[in-house]
Amino acid sequence: MDEPRATDATGSDPGWYRICVQGRLAQRWSTWFDGMSLSPGPDGTTVLRGPVGDQAALHGLLQKVGDLGLILLEVTQEDPGGSGRTSAAES
Amino acid sequence: MSHALIETKFFRPSPRPGRVARPRLHDRLDRGLAAKLMLVSAPAGFGKTTLLADWLAPTDLTGGAPGRGAWLALDPADNDPTRFWRYVVAALQTALPSAGEHALTLLEDRQTPSVEVFLTVLVNELGKADGDTILVLDDYHVIESPAVHEGVAFLLAHLPVGLHLVMATRSDPPLPLPRLRASGDLVEVRAADLRFTAEEAATYLNGVMGLELRPSDVHALEGRTEGWIAALQLAALSMAGRQDASAFIAGFAGDDRYVVDYLVEEVLQRLPADVQDFLLRTSVLDRMNGSLCNAVTGQDGGRVMLETLERDNLFVVPMDDQRHWYRYHHLFADVLRGRLLDEQPDLLGELHAHAATWHEHQGDIAEAIRHFLLGAQFVRAAELIETVLPALRRDRRETTFRGWLEALPTDVLRARPVLCHALAGARMSTGEFGGVEELLDATQEWLDLGGHASAPPGGQIVDRDEYARLPGDVAVHRAGIALIRGEPEQTTQHAHRALDLAGPDDHLTRGAALALLGLAAWSTGDVTTGHDSYAECLGEFELVGHVSDVLGCSVALGDLEVVQGRLSAAVRTYRAALELADGHHTPVLRGRADMHVGLAARYHEQDDLPAARRELSVSRELGEHAGLPQDAYRWRVVMAAVREAEGDIEVAIDLLDEAERLYTGDFLPAVRPVPAIRARTWARHGHLDAALGWIKQVGVSLDDPLLYLREFEHVTLARVLLAQHERGVASTDLARVVRFLDRLLSAATDGHRAGSVVEIQLTRALALQRLGDDEPALTALGAALHLAEPEGYVRTFVDEGAPMATLLAAAGRRTSSPYLARLRSALATGRGTVSVPALPLPRHESLVDPLSNRERDVLRLLDTELNGPDIARELVVSLNTVRTHTKNLYMKLGVTSRRAAVLRAKELDLL
Structure with missing residues (x-):
């Protein structure tokens, strides 16, 4: 119930995240995923990108991924619009 | 509600x-x-x-x-x-x-x-x-x-x-x-x-759905959906009535779209426009019946539509035998909601508002509030929350209303002072103080604007009483915050303000304010105000039948009466509280156990140890749940005193160690810290190193400024230093100790703390005697006896042992009184020579899962030198059986070794 407030030590900055799931997801899901952008990734995957308010919001997004029965492949924090800070798991 | x-x-x-x-x-x-x-x-x-x-x-x-x-x-x-x-x-x-x-x-x-x-x-x-x-x-x-x-x-x-x-x-x-x-x-x-296996997929597609697919098609579908049943169901629906199933499967298998996207598209495309529209609009509902669907879609025929959907396997799930309530399959509902959000986002608020209004008319306010919140109709939501707030409070549903209130935007919340204040209270009750003051300020601001005379913007006053209570309640909360911050003056100010603002019939607000007033006074040593506030507070709670709160107040009141040296008043307080509890039919009433512990302490002081033990065991039998948060530690402190009086010093120390671990403040000032009680016990029994270690640890000294909160520790310091002199290993000038006690005496006298005075005078008497100042020593003793006699103090004197016997004998040569004779005879019986059979150690708790008879047999043998095979022979069972019993025993006792099992069992009186 107690959602972390913006002043919490963890996740205080809204960060950009990149969430990779299995399957090609239609553009229409963008609103469902709080306005994250959707783009095709490698090998029939979909990459969701966008700002995420805090850790609680990120968990909310991941839960939505789960609700649709999508297979979660990777979650990375990245610079706005840029490439991932860590990319080891992609190769 | x-x-x-x-x-x-x-x-x-x-x-x-x-x-x-x-x-x-x-x-x-x-x-x-x-x-x-x-x-x-x-x-x-x-x-x-x-x-x-x-x-x-x-x-x-x-x-x-x-x-x-x-x-x-x-x-x-x-x-x-x-x-x-x-x-x-x-x-x-x-x-x-x-x-x-x-x-x-x-x-x-x-x-x-x-x-x-x-x-x-x-x-x-x-x-x-x-x-x-x-x-x-x-x-x-x-x-x-x-x-x-x-x-x-x-x-x-x-x-x-x-x-x-x-x-x-x-x-x-x-x-x-x-x-x-x-x-x-x-x-x-x-x-x-x-996941459906290949066989299960075939049974489903061909057997249940009658699709007559070729094995290769079944295989392809199973592979593409990976046995995901919801996807197979969607696929089957998409194919029903198609001639070209194989072509469909080939197209599907060759596409890398998210399976549900692909299939829902297929299914929806084949449905008439009105059905599609119905599905999208009703997807905002978690449960639906015909009437609710009509309200949300603005059409008739909801019930028929639901029946059709069920017949066509369109992911509606009946929720009762009468086919009255339905829900969508969760995954399908999510997909529909995703489409609605994408295609007609503006519609969402409207749909939820329709659903909310429908529920409101049905009297399901909670569901109405949920829909108003989901539809971002916050003003309506706030209005409804305010109407059900008193009922939710009564039903202990704080979590529910807190969740709603946290979802409201700040501006809506600020326009409704009752809600602002309720959220502040809900956060405080879970120990969170973030944003609480802002909420109280917002409530205050509204009140200062003369708001209580008129309705908040965007709504009307729902509950006039609730508004009338606000000013007082806000002040109570501010007093509570000040108390936690350790600011007694501010606590007192806010509490007085609360009393001024609260109506004469607002017993809960008055009770809370009086308790805070009492706590603030107590923590500064003003036990008279502390006592009077608590006595009044108790009356307020009694008037509204809050028995558990009355018992809680009685703990504090009894403590204060002891400090005032009014031991018989404390006994009356505990007994009155128990009488009140007897008239209340709640099976487990929190606070009863504490009353018996209070009585036990009084019996101990009167040197009636069997009666003290009796009260302690009554308290224990009532169970942990009959105790307020401090009961566990207080019980051990009193039991330790009883054991010490019986001569079991080690047990007493162990009990005090436990008490220290179990100590919890529970908002009451820590006026008798357990480590100080233990240091006194050490000092009385010659463990001087340990007692001196305590002095170092808490950092008390004869030069400290006097604060009531440290009074008990300061008297303890004097006692430890005096004990050092009695053992002849002193390093401190005893005259300094006496001067320190003089300062303490004057502070306690000024504060009308007769209980403290008895103790300080008695310690002074012993110190003066040690210094050879016999006359002042007897004067001090006389002052202590004068206060102690009417209240029947015994142990406080007797615990001092031989030096006290000498002093009393000297006093006896001058005057004689039955009281003096009683003290002298109690001392002559001698500490540690009273032979009382050892009673079982206190129980921390009992096992929820009791031991079987066989497990008890095994347990008994585990407490011997016998090994596993010996035990098996002894019980005439196989070694495996012994192992099974042992394993269960360990689990029930929560241990992992034989030694730990025996120790734990002894703690629990099982051995």
Whole structure:
């Protein structure tokens, strides 16, 4: 119930995240995923990108991924619009 | 708000005709009856609910179900622990009609201390039922509340024989799964198990759906959907009535779109426009009937539409036998909502508002509020929340209204002072102070504007009494914050303000303000004001029947009376509270145990040790749950005093060690710290190094400024230094100690703390005697006796041993009185020579899962030198049997070794 407030030590900055799931997801899901952008990734995957308010919001997004029965492949924090800070798991 | 329960939550979906039989999974669930928890954990659309419903349904083959099934479909509102457990008991009652009746009364009683008390009673009640009961908690993943998880973990740890817990969930719950797995108490059915195998897929597509697909097509579908049942169902729907099934499958298999996107598109495309529209609009509903659908769509014919959808297998699930309520399959609902959000986002608020209004008319205010919040109609939501607030408070549903209030935007909240204030109170009650002052300020601001005379903007005053109470309540909360910050002056100011503002009949506000006033005064040593405030506060709570609060106040009042040296008044306080409690019919009343501990302390002072023990055991028998937070530590402090008086010094020290660990402040000032009590015991019995260590540790010195909060420690310091002199190892000038005691005496006298005066005078008398100042020593003793005699002090004198005997003898040569004679005879009996049979050690707790007779036999032998084979011979059983008993014993005792088992068993009086 107690959602972390913006002043919490963890996740205080809204960060950009990149969430990779299995399957090609239609553009229409963008609103469902709080306005994250959707783009095709490698090998029939979909990459969701966008700002995420805090850790609680990120968990909310991941839960939505789960609700649709999508297979979660990777979650990375990245610079706005840029490439991932860590990319080891992609190769 | 009514207590009406939503019946559909207990409805176990009936098996559909022609479903795919899944004997391999049923076998595994049957095995789960030997475990504590069955966990069916997989994403949406894997057939979890269907599997469990089928498994629980009586079958033609076996003629019966595996046990009585109780079903509970959870929803996010069940994160409120009170609601959650109310529904669990109601679900169990569908299988066992009288299950948990007694427990339920506890849950609904404000005086019940905690959910654990309720659960303990529930576990005991369920333990008496015969046969197996299977409780299914469907959609457990909606539960996020740690309080609910903790309760469920407690239930699991103490699960009665015959009750089996089954959870269907999309994510693993935060329960001790690895431990359950390791002990064989967890049986799992996971996504990999739930997927349709090739055979099951073929049975479904060709057998159930009658599609007559070729094996290669079945194979292709199974591969593309990876056995995901929801996807196979969608695929089957897309193909129904098609001539070109193979072409469809080829197209589907060759496409890498998310399967659900692809298939829902196919299914929806083939539906008429009005059906598509109906599906999209009603997707905002978690449960729906015809009338509700009509309200949301603005059309007629909702009921017929729902029946059609069910007939066509379009993912509606009936929620009762009458086909009155339905819901969409969760995955399908999410997909529909996703489309609605994308295609007509503006419609969302409107749809939720329709749904909310419908529920409001039906009297389901909670659901109406939920929809208003979802539809971002915050003003309407706030208005409704305010109407149900008093009822929710009464029903202990703080979690529920707090969740709603946290969802409101600041501007809406600020316009409604009652809600602002309620949120502040809800946060404070869980120890969170973030944003509380801002909320109180907002409430205050509104009040200062003369707002109480008029309605808040955008609404009318819902409950005039609630508004009338606001000014006083705000002041009470501010006083509480000040107290926690350690600011007694501000506490007093706010508390006085609260009393000025509260109406004469507003007993709760007045009671709270008076208690805060009492605490603030007490912490500064003004025990007169402390006492009078508490006495008045107690009266306010008694007027409104808050018995548990009266008992809580009586603890403080008794303490204060002891400091005032009015021991008989303290006894009257405890007895009056017990009498009041007797007239109250709540089975477990928190605070009763504390009253008996208070009485025990008084008997101890009178040197009536058997009576003190009697009160302590009465307190213990009432159970942990009858005690306020401080009871556990206070009980040990008094028992330690009794044991010390009986001569068991080591036991007394052990008890004080435990007391120190169990100490909790519970808002009361820490005026008698356990380490100081222990230091006195050490000093009295010659453990000077330990006592001096205490001085170092707490850092007290004869040069300290005098603060009432340190009075007990300061007197202790004087006593330790005096004990050093008596042992002839002194390093401090005793005259300095006497001067320190003089300062303490004058502070205690000024503060009208006669109880403190008795003690300080007595210590002074002993110190002066040691210095050879006989005359002043006898004067000091006389002053102590003068105050002590009418109140019957004994142990305070007797505990001082030989030096006190000398002093009393000297006093006896001058005057004689029955009181003096009594003290001298008590001293002559001597400490440590009183022979009292050793009583069992106090119990920390008792085992929830009692030992069997055989386990007791094994336990008895574990406390010998016998090895495993010897024990087996002794009991005439196999070594394996001994091992099994031992393993169960260890588990019940919560230990992992023989030595620990014996120790623990002794602690629990089992040996």
